[in-house]
Amino acid sequence: MAKRVPTIEEVRQKARSCRNCDLWRRATQTVFGAGPSSARMMLVGEQPGNEEDVQGEPFVGPAGQALDRALREAGIHREVVYLTNAVKHFKWEPGPGDKRIHKKPNISEQHACRPWLDAELSIIRPEIVVCMGATAVRALFGKEIAVLRDRGKILEPGFAPLAMVTVHPSSILRTRTDEDRHAARAAFAKDLRKAAQAIK
Ligand code: URA
Numbered sequence: 001m002a003k004r005v006p007t008i009e010e011v012r013q014k015a016r017s018c019r020n021c022d023l024w025r026r027a028t029q030t031v032f033g034a035g036p037s038s039a040r041m042m043l044v045g046e047q048p049g050n051e052e053d054v055q056g057e058p059f060v061g062p063a064g065q066a067l068d069r070a071l072r073e074a075g076i077h078r079e080v081v082y083l084t085n086a087v088k089h090f091k092w093e094p095g096p097g098d099k100r101i102h103k104k105p106n107i108s109e110q111h112a113c114r115p116w117l118d119a120e121l122s123i124i125r126p127e128i129v130v131c132m133g134a135t136a137v138r139a140l141f142g143k144e145i146a147v148l149r150d151r152g153k154i155l156e157p158g159f160a161p162l163a164m165v166t167v168h169p170s171s172i173l174r175t176r177t178d179e180d181r182h183a184a185r186a187a188f189a190k191d192l193r194k195a196a197q198a199i200k
Pocket of ligand 1: 045046047048049052057058059060061063064085170
């Protein structure tokens with residue numbers, strides 16, 4: 001008999017007690033993906049940040065606000081997309097005071113988390129996956145695709161009918177001048193709009 005595909009809610013519950021790597025030890029909770037199971041577009045970021053770790057939802061902190069703004073500019077409703085991360089626990093180091101400094105997840109942590117991303121892909125079955133930033137690109141494509149070289153191209157990967165790679169929304173927040181920020185935001189929104197048009 002064919003194995004029943006679990007629901008996204010069942011997988012989310014399972015991921016709450018994930019011990020595939022050590023990142024759970026310092027994190028508050030697993031931050032699983034969010035959005036409708038019927039989503040046609042999936043956006044993949046790196047890992048939850050400080051705010052996401054506390055709230056248990058992806059993209060609710062400053063990078064999430066930059067993403068929301070770009071989605072609006074691209075004419076995409078956040079409620080219809082599925083938002084997730086390559087790694088589901090916040091990796092951080094103690095900083096000055098009670099600050100928690102974000103640390104990039106390494107390759108073995110990305111590999112350890114991959115089964116959750118695979119489960120999300122096989123349940124949601126998005127028509128297009130937008131990989132935002134180097135970690136998401138590395139997790140899904142390995143070394144074959146590079147953000148700066150391949151940004152904005154519509155790709156046909158094995159894991160979904162279509163995919164696109166673009167920058168991470170936090171890169172908009174790291175720009176130095178208003179002019180650069182404006183340009184970075186417009187370029188990011190343009191990529192998101194192109195991804196939406198590819199599945200029209
Ligand atoms: N950055 C990410 O990559 N994902 C989040 O959920 C928040 C910030």
